[in-house]
Amino acid sequence: MSKTLHHGVAILEVLARHPHGLSTSDLADAVGVHRTVAHRLVRTLEAHRLCRRDDTKRVTLGTGLVTLAEPVEQDLRTVARPVMEDLAERTRATVHLVLRESASEVRALVVVEPRNAEVHVAFRPGQVHALDRGSAGLAMLAALPPVPGERPEVETARERGYAVTRGEVVSTVYGISALIPRRRGAPLSSIGISVFEIDDERALATAVAEAARQLGTLLH
CATH class of the missing domain: 1.10.10.10 (Winged helix-like DNA-binding domain superfamily/Winged helix DNA-binding domain)
Structure with a gap:
């Protein structure tokens, strides 16, 4: 270097x-x-x-x-924001769009906070954390072929179509994420929510998965 x-x-x-x-x-x-x-x-x-x-x-x-910074994933950021805002309002949760940055790390590209929630999780875009920690990274790993020694949560995410974790990126906070289907060669990315409590996992996961599919359709 x-x-x-x-x-x-x-x-x-x-x-x-x-x-x-x-x-x-x-x-x-x-x-x-x-x-x-x-x-x-x-x-x-x-x-x-x-x-x-x-x-x-x-x-x-x-x-x-x-x-x-403006050209970085400009299409993804532009298309994603209205979808993220809608998901934030529907779930009353902080929504994050995360991109795989390297073989071992992911980065939060866009963060949208809800306007109709009394309390919500807050964090900055640009934050980096390990690929194998947190729902965003696990959703990406679930899109890859199984590998020896992978976390059981990855296999669960592969079966469900979404990943759920608690306290892996922010202490006491739950994350629910789904992979965004994108064209071949594009970096792996996921959309997800961060909440303090999960009252109805299926409903929240369905909303996240729908947002991921919507983004995938818009990006193709």
């Missing part, structure tokens, strides 16, 4: 976890480089509008990232 590029990306990742900004010294400590190196990296990122410094010299993410 390019060490310089690695450190530059690491700075962006640190800033994503600190939306109110950090000093260059703080960034140097967080990334593990000398302050002079951190200063040069920040200046380079500034030149591409990927970060910026305010009047107090605190560094935050820049608007150039918006331009870079």
